[in-house]
Amino acid sequence: MMPDRQDFGEIDRQAAQWADRMNRPLQDAEMAAAFDRWILQDSRHVEAYARMQGLWQSGAMQDALTAAEAGAGAAAGSWPGAAGGTRTGTDESGLPEDGEAPNWAAQAWKQFAAFTAVALCLVVVVSLGARLLVSEASYRTARGETRDVQLVDGSKVRLSGDTRMDVRFTPWSREVVLREGEAFFDVAHEKVRNFAVDTGSSSVTVLGTAFDIDLVDEQTRVVRVYRGLVSVDAGAGRQWRLPAGSGIEVGGGKVRSLGDVPGDHPGWIDGWFDAEDTSVRQLVQRLNRGSSRPIELSDPALGDLPVTGRFQTSDPEMVLDALAAIHDLQWHREGGRYLLSR
Structure with a gap:
């Protein structure tokens, strides 16, 4: 049984609404999940959305009309009989007998036809299945x-x-x-x-x-x-x-x-960590990401101690020295780890 024409009309209407929503500056997770459910519900949803998105993103139609208007003006100036030119005669339609009709309309149509071909290709590709993309x-x-x-x-x-x-x-x-x-x-x-x-x-x-x-x-x-x-x-x-x-x-x-995040990238990329009333636990975690020798706390309560400052995470022993000085702690190597204690 062939799908009802009204089904396609309703799908196109929904696709247009989704194209509008998904082109807004910010989306929440709930809307994104709803869109995923809708797009995967029916292969026709994928095709319709591709068409609407192609129209939304492309200015080809407006470009074609603009080119047509510009072409009309240029063609009018180049016809025999236009300002600065001579016209040898006209036929019943008003077109010049010796000159050719202006081709701006054909050019505009070619531009729009090219846009349509691209849009159709997009539909064909997307209709192969959302999972393939x-x-x-x-x-x-x-x-x-x-x-x-x-x-x-x-x-x-x-x-x-x-x-x-x-x-x-x-x-x-x-x-x-x-x-x-x-x-x-x-x-x-x-x-x-x-x-x-x-x-x-x-x-x-x-x-x-x-x-x-x-x-x-x-x-x-x-x-x-x-x-x-x-x-x-x-x-x-x-x-x-x-x-x-x-x-x-x-x-x-x-x-x-x-409130103050300086620079154009985080300090850890350059081997630094800027602590602002940060817990020792968080600083140790940061050090452990970059250190082949893990740091452990002898007492979990040490992790709640606050620290503020700029620490060179690429040199964990230097950071441990700083922590020991700030909070009157001590550290030593034990097997394959560092142990921080009181």
């Missing part, structure tokens, strides 16, 4: 290792040590799951697809910007923005928009604003 990859680093990753959209990611990340790109979304560790994202700008990072307890959504996410522990997330605007969603209606130069720490039911 899905790009998935997983990345991880070992302790003491960093890694640069270039994603298929041109975005760049620097992974810190002991970090795990999964990536899933579709024609309508860019999704990253940061499962462990820390990563600095330099996101390629796109008008259509948001770039979303899920950290488990919160999510970050952007279109094109540079930011850093640190998974401090199972609950605590630290986000710092170095370019553009970032939307952070911690669930339960807790949302923030962070401009460049700012940051936020969310975890354990608490929120702490980080």
Whole structure:
């Protein structure tokens, strides 16, 4: 049985609504999930959305009309009988007998036909199945290792040590799951697809910007923005928009604003960590990502001690000396580890 014409009309209407929604500056996770459900529900949804998105993104039709108007003016000036020219005669239609009709209309049609061909190709490709256009990859680093990753959209990611990340790109979304560790994202700008990072307890959504996410522990997330605007969603209606130069720490039911985020990339890339009333536990975790010899605390309570300052994480023994001086502690090597104690 052939699908009802009204079915196609309704699908096109829904596709147009989704094209409008997905081209807005920021999307939340709920809307993105709803879109994924809708697009995968029916292969006709994929085709209709591709058509609407092609029309949304392309200015080919307007370009063709503009070229037609420009061509009309140029052709009028070049006809015999136009200003500065002579006309030998006309036929009944009013066209010149000795000259050819202006070709601006044909040129405009060719331009629009080319656009239509591209749009049709897009529909054909997408109609092969959304799953064929899905790009998935997983990345991880070992302790003491960093890694640069270039994603298929041109975005760049620097992974810190002991970090795990999964990536899933579709024609309508860019999704990253940061499962462990820390990563600095330099996101390629796109008008259509948001770039979303899920950290488990919160999510970050952007279109094109540079930011850093640190998974401090199972609950605590630290986000710092170095370019553009970032939307952070911690669930339960807790949302923030962070401009460049700012940051936020969310975890354990608490929120702490980080008002001064200098530079264009995080300090850890250069081997430094800027602590601002940070716990020793967090600093030790940072050191452990880059050190082949782990640091352990003899007493878990030591992890609650606060520290402020700039620490060279590429030299853990120097940092341990600083911690010992600040809080009257001591450290020593024990087997394959460093042990920090009172």
